[in-house]
Each structure stands twice: as C-alpha cells, then as structure tokens.
Amino acid sequence: MSPTRLIVGPEHLDRAQTFQVTNKGRLPIDVVVRTASFSAGQDGKVVLDEDAPYSAADWIEVSPAAFHLAPDSGRQVTVRIDPPRDPDSGEHQVEVLFTVPPGAKTGGDNIRISRAIGTPIYITVPGPVDTSLQIGGLRSPGFALGGPVDFGVTVDNQGTVHRDFFGRDALSVEVDGRRVPFPDFTVLRGASRDVTLRWADPPLMCVCHARVSVSGPGGTSSRSATLVIFPLHLFALLLGVLLALSFLLRLARRRYQAHVLGVARSLRDSGGDGLRRDDEMDDEMGRV
Structure with a gap:
C-alpha cells in the first residue's frame, strides 16, 4: 500500500488523490474499499468510531470500490474529496480501509480470516489554522x-x-x-x-x-x-565487601597475636627450666 497516509491542504481539495494497491502474495485476492470515521486513544491506537469528531467520511468518494488482484499485480485507487459548502475550519480526517474479505471455506475449515489495511487522510479546509x-x-x-x-x-x-x-x-x-x-x-x-x-x-x-x-x-x-x-545496591555491596575485609583483617590480627603470645610463652618456659638446672649444679658443687 502506498502511500501509508495522505495530507491534503486547502489548495489540493479539488485534486484527485491516488493509492497504489499491490498484491505481493501467491494467491489472487478480492479487495473492497470503504471509508470510516476514526479517532485515537491516548496510547495512539486507532479506533473506528462512527461518532468521531472532525470526521470527513462523508466527503470521500473512492474508485473503484471493489476489484480483483492477481498475484504480483497492482491497481490504482482514486480518491476524490468533496467537502460541504461551509465546513468547520481546520482539519478533518477519514480512514480509507482496503479490506480482503474471507474466502470460501474449504474442507473442514471453520475459520475464515479477513484482512484490512487502513490509511488515514488528513484534510485541511480553507481558513485559519491553529497549531497550539x-x-x-x-x-x-x-x-x-x-x-x-x-x-x-x-x-x-x-x-x-x-x-x-x-x-x-x-x-x-x-x-x-x-x-x-x-x-x-x-x-x-x-x-x-x-x-x-x-x-x-x-x-x-x-x-x-x-x-x-x-x-x-x-x-x-x-x-x-x-x-x-544513586546505585544504592552497589553501595550496599561495597559496604558488605569492606565489612568482610575488616572482619578478616581483625581475625588475622587476632591469630597473629595469639601466635606471638604462644611463642613468647614457649621461650619463657624454656628460659625458666635452664635457670633451675644451673641452681641445682651450684648446690652440688657447694656440698662437694
């Protein structure tokens, strides 16, 4: 489908607009063309709405309204715009729907699928325009x-x-x-x-x-x-790592202190036994 939308200014209202419809599939299709009023929700989704404001659905005439397309073939569809005599100033919109009706059921199939492509046309009539x-x-x-x-x-x-x-x-x-x-x-x-x-x-x-x-x-x-x-989770992780390192350092320090104290006790105990042996030898020498 080309173009995917049309913007028609006041100077082009009397000019015919065209769409090129192409069948890129491997099967022939029948296409039905119709117009519809539409609006859009806050999420941007297009809603077909007969009571949509600023509709130009009654201004549009499409030709042909239905046609057959063989595979790898195309067809041009003409759109003519005929606004009322005194339209409200500003822009009006209409959706042109190119619909492929569901084909005949074959065999035991119970589901038929219709396909449609919508292309909006935005039509601005003569008069002041506000873009607020x-x-x-x-x-x-x-x-x-x-x-x-x-x-x-x-x-x-x-x-x-x-x-x-x-x-x-x-x-x-x-x-x-x-x-x-x-x-x-x-x-x-x-x-x-x-x-x-x-x-x-x-x-x-x-x-x-x-x-x-x-x-x-x-x-x-x-x-x-x-x-x-602020990466609070990274800060918490870093704080946890620092606390773990601090605990390991304190544990290593305590173990080192315990080791030093153990060595000191061993040296002290070894020094006390030597003094006692020297005193006993002096006593023996005195008795002799």
Missing part, C-alpha cells in the same frame, strides 16, 4: 538505582490540525546535557497522547534535571522534573 499544544507533567521515577530509566509525558493538541513528531521534529527530553528522543508519534486534532521513552544509558550517579518542551503559536510549553540516580 500543551504539555502535561513530565513523569519520571524521581529516584533510580541505575539505568534504564523511563520518562513519560502527555501532549494535548489544542489546535485545529494534527501534529507530527517525527525525525528531526521528534519530541525529546533534555537531560544530563543530552537529548533523548521519544518514539515517532502523531497527535490528532483535539486529542491527547501519552508517550514514553526509555533512557538506556544514564550515568552511574547524578542529580539529573530533565526538561521537555514544545513550541506553538502561543509560545513554548515546557515541563521539568528532577531525577536522582
């Missing part, structure tokens, strides 16, 4: 024994168009003099998105000040947090 964003609190563990460390943030899209955070425009946390980017994501108009990142290689110890910010027409929205990284 608001950043919620920057979430961090506050204290960590070491890496990796997770950060999280909520991005509220208060504008009238979706916002992409891809590549060089990715949202990032500035921490410890480095820029750690969040994974690529999109925030729909009027929606909120919770995003997280994992800082894989923080320093061994630090009092790190983290900051995330986004710019908009009303200025820069930013949030900050402080993270203390």
Whole structure:
C-alpha cells in the first residue's frame, strides 16, 4: 500500500488523490474499499468510531470500490474529496480501509480470516489554522538505582490540525546535557497522547534535571522534573565487601597475636627450666 497516509491542504481539495494497491502474495485476492470515521486513544491506537469528531467520511468518494488482484499485480485507487459548502475550519480526517474479505471455506475449515489495511487522510479546509499544544507533567521515577530509566509525558493538541513528531521534529527530553528522543508519534486534532521513552544509558550517579518542551503559536510549553540516580545496591555491596575485609583483617590480627603470645610463652618456659638446672649444679658443687 502506498502511500501509508495522505495530507491534503486547502489548495489540493479539488485534486484527485491516488493509492497504489499491490498484491505481493501467491494467491489472487478480492479487495473492497470503504471509508470510516476514526479517532485515537491516548496510547495512539486507532479506533473506528462512527461518532468521531472532525470526521470527513462523508466527503470521500473512492474508485473503484471493489476489484480483483492477481498475484504480483497492482491497481490504482482514486480518491476524490468533496467537502460541504461551509465546513468547520481546520482539519478533518477519514480512514480509507482496503479490506480482503474471507474466502470460501474449504474442507473442514471453520475459520475464515479477513484482512484490512487502513490509511488515514488528513484534510485541511480553507481558513485559519491553529497549531497550539500543551504539555502535561513530565513523569519520571524521581529516584533510580541505575539505568534504564523511563520518562513519560502527555501532549494535548489544542489546535485545529494534527501534529507530527517525527525525525528531526521528534519530541525529546533534555537531560544530563543530552537529548533523548521519544518514539515517532502523531497527535490528532483535539486529542491527547501519552508517550514514553526509555533512557538506556544514564550515568552511574547524578542529580539529573530533565526538561521537555514544545513550541506553538502561543509560545513554548515546557515541563521539568528532577531525577536522582544513586546505585544504592552497589553501595550496599561495597559496604558488605569492606565489612568482610575488616572482619578478616581483625581475625588475622587476632591469630597473629595469639601466635606471638604462644611463642613468647614457649621461650619463657624454656628460659625458666635452664635457670633451675644451673641452681641445682651450684648446690652440688657447694656440698662437694
């Protein structure tokens, strides 16, 4: 499927858009094309919702609406946009679904699987555009024994168009003099998105000040947090090693002292016996 999404500005509303659908499998398939309203949850998952706000599902006409594809063949699908006369300003979105219905059951098979690929189209009508964003609190563990460390943030899209955070425009946390980017994501108009990142290689110890910010027409929205990284487990291990070494040294010292005292006693005892023998010999000589 190409492209994977379309962004249509006001100047291109009267221009036909196209998708290229290719069957890269080994079997022929039948494809049915339809449109659907959609929204996105805070985790970014797309939800097909008939009551989704800012829907353009009724503006779209696709041709052909159904077709057959042989293996290793392709087909171009044309999309024409016909907005109402006075649409709400800003951006509207629609999902174009390319569905392969389940084939006929064969043999004793009781399960049939349908497959579908959805491609969003973001349509901006003439009028003022607002790209305002608001950043919620920057979430961090506050204290960590070491890496990796997770950060999280909520991005509220208060504008009238979706916002992409891809590549060089990715949202990032500035921490410890480095820029750690969040994974690529999109925030729909009027929606909120919770995003997280994992800082894989923080320093061994630090009092790190983290900051995330986004710019908009009303200025820069930013949030900050402080993270203390201290390897308490390594400190405890080191303390245990030091205590063990101290105990061994004390034990060795006591053994050495006992050995020295034993040698001293032996020498003293040996010296006392010699003095007694000399006194006995003097007594004998006197009697003679």
